[in-house]
Amino acid sequence: MPRGVLLHGPPGTGKTLLAKVAASEAEVPVLYASGSEFVEMYVGIGAKRIRNLFEQARSFEGPCMVFIDEIDAIGYNRVSKVSNSVGGNREAETTLNQLLNEMDGFDGNDQILVVAATNLINNIDPALQRPGRFDRKIEMKLPDPAARKNILSIHLKKKNHNCTDFALGKAATTLNECTGAEIENVVNLVALTSARRQIHEMREEVIITDADLQKGAESFMKEKKSMMNDP
Numbered sequence: 001m002p003r004g005v006l007l008h009g010p011p012g013t014g015k016t017l018l019a020k021v022a023a024s025e026a027e028v029p030v031l032y033a034s035g036s037e038f039v040e041m042y043v044g045i046g047a048k049r050i051r052n053l054f055e056q057a058r059s060f061e062g063p064c065m066v067f068i069d070e071i072d073a074i075g076y077n078r079v080s081k082v083s084n085s086v087g088g089n090r091e092a093e094t095t096l097n098q099l100l101n102e103m104d105g106f107d108g109n110d111q112i113l114v115v116a117a118t119n120l121i122n123n124i125d126p127a128l129q130r131p132g133r134f135d136r137k138i139e140m141k142l143p144d145p146a147a148r149k150n151i152l153s154i155h156l157k158k159k160n161h162n163c164t165d166f167a168l169g170k171a172a173t174t175l176n177e178c179t180g181a182e183i184e185n186v187v188n189l190v191a192l193t194s195a196r197r198q199i200h201e202m203r204e205e206v207i208i209t210d211a212d213l214q215k216g217a218e219s220f221m222k223e224k225k226s227m228m229n230d231p
Contacts, residue, residue: 002136004103004114006071007127008121009140012181015117018140019067022115028063031056034072038095044222046074046095054102054112058195063111068076071116074099075128096231143180146171151180155187161208182220190216 007015023030033053038046057064074095103114116134118124128134143151149172156163175183194212198205 001113003112003132004116004128004134005116005136005138006121007117007132007138007140009119010142010179011119012125013140013142014180015140016067016069017180018138019065019115019117023065023067026050026063026065028064028065029060030067030071032067035068035070035075037090038074044094046092047098050102051099056140057112061179063113064116066112067112068116070118071128072118072120074124075116075118075124097127100127102132103128143183144178145169145172145176148175148178148183151183152187155184155210156213159187159191159208160206161213163210163213167210167213171213171217174214174221176221178221178224182224186216186220189220 009015020030031053033049038049053066057066074092076092076096098207113176116132121137124134129137149168152168152172152175156168175186178186189209190212193216195206198207
């Protein structure tokens with residue numbers, strides 16, 4: 001079994017969600033931490049928190065998963081990192097070195113799986129990616145049209161709607177290069193807009209229609225492109 005798995009990809013592609021699903025399917029205890037929690041100005045604090053995290057993981061009798069989100073906060077590439085904060089650099093390097101030591105110290109307990117997530121895999125220190133540490137890498141890509149349609153369907157199940165399969169496919173095509181998180185946001189915005197309009201029209205029941213969904217998808221993409229083109 002691999003000791004470390006590194007999930008990488010754009011924000012909103014489901015890295016944290018995948019880790020939660022994996023832990024749920026495996027039915028094992030999960031310890032969650034964010035890389036920013038280990039970043040302190042005082043040298044030694046971050047390393048101590050890393051030690052405490054892995055000591056807690058070893059306390060379980062059976063398998064355990066440790067999930068570290070935003071690992072680039074402590075696992076940055078030390079060769080390319082540039083900072084004017086000497087104290088901050090010393091603390092970050094001490095924390096990273098402690099994490100490296102913990103990853104190597106699993107000989108007595110191979111039932112611990114460390115899963116980490118990052119948006120910037122190129123910034124991750126090579127020492128973390130060598131065999132025996134995070135040597136398994138899973139790229140979380142943007143969903144294709146079929147996946148976008150499925151994501152729309154999943155989030156619409158929680159809403160009152162009468163959208164057809166054709167409308168879902170059309171909206172999925174419109175939402176090109178959108179992440180799962182963005183698609184969820186579109187559905188929520190469509191629900192709010194539909195509710196305001198239909199309540200204003202004094203309707204007894206608020207229902208998301210095909211037209212509502214397509215209009216919301218087009219409006220979101222128009223706003224997204226506008227933000228990308230804004231200098």
